[in-house]
Amino acid sequence: MIACIFGLTACGEGESLSERETQRLERVQQTAAMQYAPLFLAYMDDAEAASFDDYTLDEISYIMSNSQINISGYVMKSAIESVHSAKEEMGAAVNIGEVTARVDGDKIIAEISIAGEKKDAVMEIIFSNDNFFVIESVSLNPVSSMGDLMTKAALNTVIGMGTVFTVLILISLIISCFGFIPAIQAKLAKKKPVETVAESTAAAETAQEEYVDETDDLELAAVIAAAVAACEGAASTDGFVVRSIRRRA
Numbered sequence: 001m002i003a004c005i006f007g008l009t010a011c012g013e014g015e016s017l018s019e020r021e022t023q024r025l026e027r028v029q030q031t032a033a034m035q036y037a038p039l040f041l042a043y044m045d046d047a048e049a050a051s052f053d054d055y056t057l058d059e060i061s062y063i064m065s066n067s068q069i070n071i072s073g074y075v076m077k078s079a080i081e082s083v084h085s086a087k088e089e090m091g092a093a094v095n096i097g098e099v100t101a102r103v104d105g106d107k108i109i110a111e112i113s114i115a116g117e118k119k120d121a122v123m124e125i126i127f128s129n130d131n132f133f134v135i136e137s138v139s140l141n142p143v144s145s146m147g148d149l150m151t152k153a154a155l156n157t158v159i160g161m162g163t164v165f166t167v168l169i170l171i172s173l174i175i176s177c178f179g180f181i182p183a184i185q186a187k188l189a190k191k192k193p194v195e196t197v198a199e200s201t202a203a204a205e206t207a208q209e210e211y212v213d214e215t216d217d218l219e220l221a222a223v224i225a226a227a228v229a230a231c232e233g234a235a236s237t238d239g240f241v242v243r244s245i246r247r248r249a
Contacts, residue, residue, distance in 0.1 A: 060077065091119070123138070
């Protein structure tokens with residue numbers, strides 16, 4: 001346990017900085033608070049934010065280089081958008097607070113505390129870790145208070161629980177509909193035998209009619225054969241065959 005504690009303590013220690021890097025950090029802290037933070041905060045104003053709309057990225061880079069600021073046109077446009085979009089949430093900037101800077105590989109990251117009318121924010125400016133101090137990224141991030149975090153957590157909880165209960169209610173309604181299925185099946189089962197009996201009755205009546213018709217035709221044929229035999233003077237109807245009977249109106 002003691003070995004683990006000492007190991008974790010050693011992991012928390014940062015690498016020692018060279019004298020040149022220490023000087024760079026000090027310079028970044030000074031220029032970030034005195035020069036860059038006021039420069040970018042000015043673009044919270046709508047007119048200032050729209051001042052570069054008609055310029056290309058190359059033109060913006062040229063304009064900023066004339067102001068002794070080493071930043072590309074793309075990074076400058078992104079910085080303006082980030083700062084201007086944060087105004088709605090934090091309000092106007094009131095004060096520039098503490099500045100911290102740290103080395104992260106080939107970058108130097110400066111964080112500046114900004115006090116706002118509605119909410120505080122942190123401006124993060126990333127420089128290249130060299131003597132050119134090229135600005136690679138700028139962002140203004142409003143800091144959420146504990147009340148805001150609790151409100152968001154409560155809202156997420158309400159939405160999640162509401163979704164769960166809604167789904168459960170729908171499932172309950174679907175299950176309750178299962179009680180009507182046997183009744184529907186029973187009605188369909190009763191209806192089919194009735195239809196079958198009716199069809200059978202109709203078929204029987206049709207067959208009976210056909211049988212009656214056929215019987216009538218046979219009797220008629222016998223009568224005709226007897227009449228013909230009587231006309232011919234024959235003693236019986238043997239040899240007489242009625243091949244067809246045609247009714248005349």
